[in-house]
Amino acid sequence: MDRFAIRQDVIKVMVVGDSISHGREGDWTWRYRIWEWFEQQEISVRFVGPYAGTSPPNKPQPPRPPRLIDQPPEPPPPLRTDGAYAEGVARRFLANSNHFAAGGRQTHQAKDIISEQVAAHQPDLCLVQLGFNDLGWRVSGPVETLASMKHLVDHARSAKTDLKFAIADVPYRTDLPGRGDLPVSTKIYNDMLAQSIPYWSTAKSPIALVQFCKNYSCGGSNSEAAYDGLHPNALGEYQIARAFSQTLVSDFNFGRSALVIPDKIPPRPLSTPANLRAAPAPSGIIITWDSVYGAFGYDLQHRLAGEGDWESTHVDCNRYDQQWLHKGQTVECRVRTSGGDTLKSAWTHIASAVANPQTAPAPINMVTHATSTGFSISWTNPPPPYAGDIDRYGITNFDSDQPGAFLCKVGVRGNQAEITGLTPGHRYYISMETWTTFGGGIPAAARAVLVGRGSPAVPTSLRARALDALAVELAWPEVLDAAGYDVWVRREGPIHGRLGVRLSPTLWPLPESMVHVSDGTIPGCKTMKAILPNMEPSVWDWEYAVEAYNGDDRSGLSEWLTPPPLAPEKMSLATTDLIHIELKHG
Known part of the structure; x- marks a missing residue:
């Protein structure tokens, strides 16, 4: 393009950007480095825009109950x-630090508000x-x-027809799990922009x-x-400013x-937090410390x-x-200041407190059913006694089939919700907790659902193989409509366990914490193993059986079987101590 010089005494410059340009408390920002460059080049500029500072740290506040499902979403907090x-x-x-950059801003958003800012501030560049x-x-x-x-x-030009633009392409960020598409889409966009x-x-x-x-x-x-795989540290601020200056x-x-x-x-100054304190509260334990200027957050460690x-x-x-937390548990904690992925302060001393929570237990008798676009769930109030009045329940779901998915939580009142x-065909894990005037209690898991699917078929072709005298491997073909499986065991005999209960026969599902099953949704390609x-x-x-479920819609039990005897040389193998998960393709 033709070389162009803006000829006037003071050039009005507007930086239009996202968090990379906005910066955080304690940053120099690339906006400052490009201002320095203008000064060194003896170019008179006036930075214009509705903002002047960086993004300050979040203000500390207690946990908030989830938004009720029938209430509209809260408006975003003021920038x-x-x-x-x-x-x-x-x-x-x-x-002279004004700008039009804000954390999280998208081009999709900025295009609709740029003309107002250009009209108000009349930048030249x-x-x-x-x-x-x-x-x-x-x-x-x-x-x-x-x-x-x-x-x-186009919208910026509608407010000032002779406006000049220096438009940056998009940087790569460090690799993210499940986001192999990001560097590909970044390169495609950058090539098309050029x-x-x-x-x-x-x-x-x-x-x-x-x-x-x-x-x-x-x-x-x-x-x-x-400092975090994307946002500029002090070196990165110089590099961005240099790119614009070129x-x-x-x-x-x-x-x-x-x-x-x-x-x-x-270097970025980074001190160790002072005055670490841990104190019991009705909701659990509150841990606080003095804020550190310029911190990119804090790393906190805790343990019982x-x-x-x-x-x-x-x-x-x-x-x-x-x-x-449960009453009487002692929590230890320590904290350090973070200046990014690799820059950290020293750890504080260890603080501790004894918990005396007043929160209510989770609801009981939770029943879930998959629907075409989600799930229905019903429950019973937790049995008394517990302190405070129940305000609402929190329902959390997590899409286990979506890489990078977030926990989603809504609040409900009553004893049922939908x-x-x-996403149809995706498996969602579900939990609930009770919220009272003292906060949210310990959650409990409900049955997972496979959205858009019905009751699963009974598992077939169950096989059992003794690994040694005390460990058994079960395998069966995948059931397509199953969100999960229960493994059942039964034993005939006069006595079982410490309670001396007579079983003739008795059966029960092993806890899910004891039995993990590989699962999937590729028809005909997966074998479940536990x-x-x-x-x-x-x-x-013992005898063993398997039952598939989708929420509380169950398939019924498979056939019962016992593994065949081991060869004599296998009988001396050590007992398996860990639960094993295996997924075979074939």
Whole structure:
């Protein structure tokens, strides 16, 4: 395209972007680095837009009950843009830091609000960094995202016909499990954007491509420029600013040379949190500490006293509510500040507290049935006594067949509900908890469902094989409409167990925590297997059967059988101690 220079005393610049451009509290931001470059090149600029700061940390608050299913979704919280910058930024920048970038923003959203901002602030030049959220959150594919970018340009031009654009392509992020599509769609979009920009550009309103992706050291297993696999650290901020400066020099004739990244990148200050406290509360235990300026959240570890291994979680603010505890349990915890995936502070000391929860137990007698687009569920109130009045129940479902799926929770009142809008053919795990004035109680699992399917057929062709004297392997062909299976055992004889109950015969399902079954939905290709350990006095003293279920719609039991005897040399094998899961294709 023709080289173009904007000739006026002060150039008004609007940065249009998402969280990569918005930044978080304590960031320098690439917006600051490009401001420094303008200063060094002696180019007078005025940054314009409705916001001036970074994104501040979340405010600590207690857990909230889930939204009732018959209530409309809550409006999104107001955009917070009052976060501060790194402590070393020039004071002149703080008076010239306006922008139009917000965390989570998509090109699909920005295209509909850009004309209002251009009309209000009348920028001469837009530095556009958008597109990752469209592709990364599967809002749209490459073609639709490109169309959104073209609409953004058109709508911005409708408010100012001579507006100039420097539009960045989309960076790669580090690999995510289950998202092999993301680098592919990113490359397709970037290629199409580079091919389209020359056709979008006009003499009056020129557009140039910014090679963000090429200049940014991130993608695959490389995260040199990003603190979390995507968002820029101090080096990444320089790299993004350099990419924009290259385009401004080469395509708009701004400045004498592109930004030079210094050899020494300023480190991010990171102190250990102070005043860690753990205190009992009606909902469990509340863990708090003093916030650390510039933290990208905190790594928290907790465990029950006497246990060796820590459980780890990441929190965005300086509070964590440890729920789902029993009275008298002692919880130990410690915390450290996170500056990203690889930058951490030292751990705090260990704090502890004894739980005395006042929450109610989960409802009982939960019954689920799959429907064409979800499931129905009914239940009975938990038996008293418990403190407080029941306000609502929380129903959680999880799509186990969707990679990267999130837990979905809604609140209900009464004793039955129907959940819709789920994906037919997918398996959903379901749980419920009771919410009182003291918070949410420990959840309990209901039967999983396979949405859009009916009652499963009885499992057939069950086979049993003794692995040794105390462990047996069961195998059977997949039942297509089954969300899961129960393994049943029975034994004839005078005495069983410590209670001395006479069984003649008696049968019961083994707990799901003891028996794990590989499952699937590929017709004719999968064999279910379950291994049962510790079948005393021996595996041959028991009979085994399998039942398929879809919610509380059950198939009925398969045939009963006992494994054939082992060869003599197998009898000395050690007892299996661990539950085994195996999936065979054939």
